[in-house]
Structures are given as structure tokens and as C-alpha cells.
Amino acid sequence: MKFTIKINSIKSIEKIEGFWKNEDYKNLLEEFDFTDADSLNETEYQEMLLMAITDFEPDEAAEIILKYKLSDKLNEGQITNLSHEMLEDKVAEEYPDISMHYPLFNINQLLRDAYNGKFPSTIASVIEFELDFKEQITITKEIVLRAISDLLSDKSLLKRLFQEKLDSEEQLNDADSIIWELHKMADSRYQIISSKYWMDEEDFEFQEFSGELREEEIGHT
Template structure:
């Protein structure tokens, strides 16, 4: 069932990295991939990060990208990693890679590589978005309990024009009852307040999908939950 909601954009902030995207364990794993021989277990967080950045820089852009890809994408074949890593300097994979479910990891990869090489790689542009959603009845909010990601993505897509890229690429999923790609379009999502007919959400996504909200204060749009098969 389609429900119409009023949406208030509380904040819109561009970001080039996601806080805490890289942990000490990630840095240790990367150093291992790069055959770093010192005892990384004895390094503190700052040393780990600095050594990882230096080691990536020593490899050069393509090989550094391959090391990062090898760590972040264990499901990809080595040949695919070789191909993508050689193209990353010129591509914007966090927007362009065919499987959107991998976009957040690409975003994190570009953030790390760009810092390691003081540029060279494209600057990834993401968005932290906070919004307040209001419905006519508290029971209308049930769609967010049933399938949060899908419902929020449909709401944000329907808040943009029909010519918006998200609507052109995912029209069937937005209008349909199953949206497995939704977590690839809104990467991080949490509900921060629930006051019956009003809820507040914070999310992280790509500017690629959300740029239309940069100058928007509020809108009305419909959304619905997925339907379990």
C-alpha cells in the first residue's frame, strides 16, 4: 500500500570519507597483503595507519589499488581485481561499478587511496543526510519496520523527478515489491527518533544519488514496503 509522507531535510552534508570506515584490523590486513614484515601487532593505531599509507604509496597507484581491492572484495576473482584496480585512477567506481551493492566499499577504497597518494585518485563525494518523516497516522510508519532500506530509498526516489537517475535506473524496484539493491543506494541508515506519526532518520549515501536534495528543504512523496515472497 502506497502511503504519502511529508519529509523535512534537517541537514545535508557532503563527505569524502565515512568515519571509522577503516579499523586497525583493516590496516593490519592490508599490510599483510603488501608483505610488510615488521611486527604490526606491536604498533599503535597511529603507527599502523601511517605505515599503511607509506606502504601503499611505495607500491604505486595501480598496485596499491589492487592491494586495497584484494582486502575489500574477497568475492571478486583475481582477474577482475586486476582489471578494476588498473582502471580506478580514471574511473569513479563508487558511482559507476555495475553492482551498486559494492559502491560503499569502493567509496572507502577511494578515500584511503586518495589520501595515500595526495590526490591522483578521484575524490569520492558522499552525503550525510538527516531527515524527519511525518505521516498522517502512526500505523503508516509500519513500512519502515517491515523493510527500512527499501522504504527509505523509495521515499527519496519519489521525492525526485521522474528524470532523476535513480528513477530511470531502478524504476521497476521503486514501483515494485522487492528492492534488493536498496542497501547499495543508501549505504548506512539508522532511525534516531520515533514519535508516533513522526520519525527521524540519518543516512549515508553517494552524492551521485542524492544531489537533488542539496537545495531542498522539504517535499512530499509516496513509499511502500517490500512484500515478502
């Protein structure tokens, strides 16, 4: 199926708006022993949470938030190890299971805000682009990743690690872990959020590309 993809803009961000909901802030306030959350206005949740977090040692605070967000995916030992590692390492880039990168990015940023930069800085890329197919098709993260990879340099980390999978007809399961968010902005205009670790502006060799994806590459549900 023939397509054309064109990059419109790439920018770097340190925070992803909307990941943390007011309900999360309220629940975390309780986890940090703040007992009067019900008396607060919703607009106060985030500010009060950042203050409550700093009543704890950084590794203790990290463990509390990791347990809240990832206890269904990580065991107690993994959480304890991460709570110490994330003070020194960019776990949102280096953790072996890349499906953890998206939540770890947001957990790290919350802690970084609370402790005024004590946790390492990690950056996300927001990429806006046009993607046109000659036929009607539902755009998925897998399709976007296959298409956008044609714009990347062969030297890019994404190409070096995933070239074989990108060329394969097998389902590209890693797409959900690499493309954190996919938003449709207009008829053929889209926005993705990914880690700068995977897609930095310098990784793009081309701004526009026309090519073809085989039915076997895009027919997965």
C-alpha cells in the first residue's frame, strides 16, 4: 500500500501533559500520608503533592510512586532496586523492558519536579507529521513506526536495534513501547510522542518519503 509521510515539526519536552490525572494526585497524596486531600480544590492537588513528596527521602518517595503506578508489573524487589537506580540512571531510557519507559519517564519527571532536579533529566520528542495512504486505512502505532522509520538515518539507534523487525512481516509489538502516544490532529495530520532516546531530531535523514508497505506489514490488529 503506497504512502507518503512528511515531517512538519519536531520539538523536545520534559513533561507530558495529561499523564497524571487529578485522581492520581489525590491518591498519591494519601500514599504520602496527606490526610486532608478531600478538603483541597482539585487545582491544588499537584502543588500539595510536590510538597508532600519532599517530606520523604528521594529513594523512599520514588518507591512509593513506583508501587502506586507499577505494582501490577514489577515485583517488590524490582521496585526497590529502581527506586535507588533512578537517582543516578536514566531508567526511562536504560531499563531493559522498554514497555516500562513511558511510565518511568513520567514518574521520573514528577520526582524531578518535587526535588528541583535531583533526579536525572529525560526528554521526550513530539513529532507532528502528515501521513497519506492511497487507500483507506486505520492508522496505528505500528503503521506509523514502519512509515516514519523510512525517514531515519541508518545510524539511528532505532534503526540499528529494530531494522530486522521493521523489515519483517511479523507484528511489530514494540511499536506500543516506542511510540508512547499517537494523536490524530486533522485528516492526514498526526502527532506522536516518543522518547528522544528513540527519535531525536538529529536522527532524521529525510523530511519526506514516499514508499510502500506490504499488506502483511500493516494487516495486524
